[in-house]
Amino acid sequence: MQNNAWMASRHTGINQCPGCTCTDETVDHFLKCPHPKLLEQRKIVLTQMKTKGIKLRIPKDILNAIIQTLAIHTGTSLLYYHNHSPEITNALKQQYQIGPGMMAQGYLSRHWLHAIHSSRNPPRVMTRLQRLIWMEFFEPLWKNRNNLLHQTVNLYTQEDDDKLTQIISEYCAHRHTLLSHTDVHLADNIDITNLGTMPTEQKREWVRHFDMAKDSYDKERQRTKQKTILEFMTPKPKPLRPDTKKYKAPQRKSPRHPKNLRLTRQHNQYSLRHPPQKLAPHTITPPRPPKPRRLTT
Numbered sequence: 059m060q061n062n063a064w065m066a067s068r069h070t071g072i073n074q075c076p077g078c079t080c081t082d083e084t085v086d087h088f089l090k091c092p093h094p095k096l097l098e099q100r101k102i103v104l105t106q107m108k109t110k111g112i113k114l115r116i117p118k119d120i121l122n123a124i125i126q127t128l129a130i131h132t133g134t135s136l137l138y139y140h141n142h143s144p145e146i147t148n149a150l151k152q153q154y155q156i157g158p159g160m161m162a163q164g165y166l167s168r169h170w171l172h173a174i175h176s177s178r179n180p181p182r183v184m185t186r187l188q189r190l191i192w193m194e195f196f197e198p199l200w201k202n203r204n205n206l207l208h209q210t211v212n213l214y215t216q217e218d219d220d221k222l223t224q225i226i227s228e229y230c231a232h233r234h235t236l237l238s239h240t241d242v243h244l245a246d247n248i249d250i251t252n253l254g255t256m257p258t259e260q261k262r263e264w265v266r267h268f269d270m271a272k273d274s275y276d277k278e279r280q281r282t283k284q285k286t287i288l289e290f291m292t293p294k295p296k297p298l299r300p301d302t303k304k305y306k307a308p309q310r311k312s313p314r315h316p317k318n319l320r321l322t323r324q325h326n327q328y329s330l331r332h333p334p335q336k337l338a339p340h341t342i343t344p345p346r347p348p349k350p351r352r353l354t355t
Contacts, residue, residue, distance in 0.1 A: 085163070091203075101134055111194075114190060127161065128162055131162065148172075163191075166184065170184060222264075226261060230248060237275055
């Protein structure tokens with residue numbers, strides 16, 4: 059079980075660890091990050107935690123068991139390891155069921171009350187122990203991680219800068235659809251070619267202004283039901299009904315003459331006449347009379 063609600067990825071959407079190449083930074087990875095600066099800080103924090111716990115009058119056997127468990131979970135080497143009593147061993151078993159990572163955040167098992175002697179006021183010792191883990195172990199590590207994130211150039215800052223550049227480029231490319239016509243001048247005032255040299259904080263401020271303009275334009279469109287001019291310029295085709303069929307024009311057929319007629323040419327004109335009838339082979343065709351001759355005067 060992990061509690062990542064307050065990690066940076068919840069607010070920025072970037073899961074890149076600032077200390078290594080891990081692309082999914084969780085609380086468990088934050089406690090085990092192999093960055094040399096974080097490893098050194100964990101050793102210092104555990105040493106200071108023991109000194110502070112002795113001043114708070116926390117029993118040494120309980121304090122040693124807590125510090126040893128945190129060191130094993132975070133991968134930090136210690137100079138000494140202790141053997142535990144049966145009560146502390148039972149409390150550690152119950153704590154491992156909850157998770158050593160949750161113990162680093164102050165979530166302790168109730169069985170630690172049975173491991174503390176009744177004369178030491180166990181509820182008060184548990185309160186001091188939880189405060190010690192949170193204030194002397196987890197918070198210093200978190201501050202050191204934030205210093206590494208914000209004061210050095212790392213993979214997280216590079217990915218954050220690339221993401222801001224991509225958002226600004228998208229706003230500039232789709233300014234007429236994402237922004238109102240009164241806010242288009244925001245994108246006109248940015249030179250896309252100079253985004254590589256623009257500081258990250260300036261890019262984040264530009265993105266904030268673009269987001270505010272887009273939110274106001276979306277609310278205005280929902281209130282007035284406005285449409286962009288592109289919706290009028292590119293109308294969507296109406297889909298055909300499933301029961302309708304495409305109309306096909308009837309094909310015109312060329313007029314055909316009867317089979318018993320044929321074209322003949324007389325005096326440069328075409329006319330139709332019946333073909334000659336075929337006679338039987340035993341009949342004799344009579345001779346045609348001669349054409350009358352014209353008389354000339």
